[in-house]
Amino acid sequence: MLSPQIRALVKATAPVLKTHGVALTRHFYARMFEHNPELKHIFNQGHQAGGQQQHALAGAVTAYAEHIDDPSVLMPVVTRIVHKHVSLGIRPEHYAIVGKHLLASIREVLGEAATDELVDAWAAAYGQLADLLIAEEARLYAESAGKPGGWTGWRAFRVVGKQPESAEITSFYLAPADGGAVPAYQPGQYVSVRVYVPELGLMQPRQYSLSDAPGQDRLRISVKREAAGAQTPAGRVSNALHDRLEEGGVLDVAPPQGDFHLKQDGDAPVVLLSGGVGLTPMVSMLNHLVKTNDARQIRFVHGCRNRSVHAMKDHVNRIAAERGNVQKAVFYEEIAHDDQPGRDYDHAGRVDLHAIRDNAIVPGADYYLCGPAPFMQAQRAALLELGVAADRIHAEAFGTGGAPA
Helix, strand or coil: CCCHHHHHHHHHCHHHHHHHHHHHHHHHHHHHHHHCHHHHHCCCHHHHHHCHHHHHHHHHHHHHHHCCCCHHHHHHHHHHHHHHHHHHCCCHHHHHHHHHHHHHHHHHHHHHHCCHHHHHHHHHHHHHHHHHHHHHHHHHHHHHHHCCCCCCCCEEEEEEEEEECCCCEEEEEEEECCCCCCCCCCCCCEEEEEEEECCCCEEEEEEEEECCCCCCCCEEEEEECCCCCCCCCCCHHHHHHHHHCCCCCEEEECCCECCCCCCCCCCCCEEEEEEHHHHHHHHHHHHHHHHCCCCCCEEEEEEECCHHHCCCHHHHHHHHHHCCCEEEEEEECCCCCCCCECCCECEECCCCCCCCHHHHCCCCCEEEEEECHHHHHHHHHHHHHCCCCHHHEEEEECCCCCCCC
8 A cells, every 4th residue: 555645756747748748758758768678569650640649648547546546436547458458468677677667767857856765756656556557467378378279368360251341451360370269358358469561670569459250260350551651650560460460470469458348247228329340340240149149228329430331230220120129220420422321321410319319329238339429429428418328338539548459
């Protein structure tokens, strides 16, 4: 337990961190990669270049300072971080390296304000947090290794199928190269994969949702090719997978992880809400419900730009046609002259839960959301406005805090 004096010192830095947190974390990462360049292989360098990781860490450090009196408030965030760390192979020895550079960065960025007393307080606070994360990660590592077909770290998987799903999304079917079994996982979870990126001279990891039901002899990920934007470069890993990974190729894969998954301990109706490539964990959930002949009411609500980027359309249409307990609602932002309602889309515009409330809002349902941050924020707000309890809304965002594509 931290002493009241240590907690007070750490908590007092929260206002400073709100102002200078990003400068601190930017300095921290630069310092750590200079002294320990081997860690570049673990961290997403795209998020480093874009600043997402620095902002995410600054927010986490500030939140820890604010809630140092009761860190249990942060357990949902801690749980998500632990799953992410295990998917990337973070080990106890990494915490000593991170701690050394974090404390040094506090001194170097805050200057005279970083007294010995303050740095010592942060050292104790960091040690407490590291012990918590290490213990939770050890539990997940043991759980992953103890499953039939389970493992920890990286395992070679062979591409046994490659299937375009839309103009942007391609599915990769992956089987263990060692001929062993595939472990069970929860519908909605993700895996980390890593590839060599010649432009960086580094192995780079990324997380992709598993897009099919568990209980098979292979895994499936469905990857969106990330094109260059006005302010962002093209996704190096997603483009490498699309352009260079063919059937017969081998890919490093980490065990399934993630705290966003289908609840299977009840009979509550299920509403699956997705935007763009966010449909991948939703299809995993849908396929599992169908495979297990689950009789509960299921709603599949999806939004995308147009028909060319609408992945897995025929698959979902077939399930909705064959299963009386499954209803779908697809929104297109752009309608082509030959698009057919019911076949291609059901509604024009962006996903509007108010417009389909009679079908999408089901009493006692659990609601699962996945997609870009603005989509997630809009749908969560709409659900709350429509009377859905907050504890019935389960969300996964692709990005530094979730399962980025």
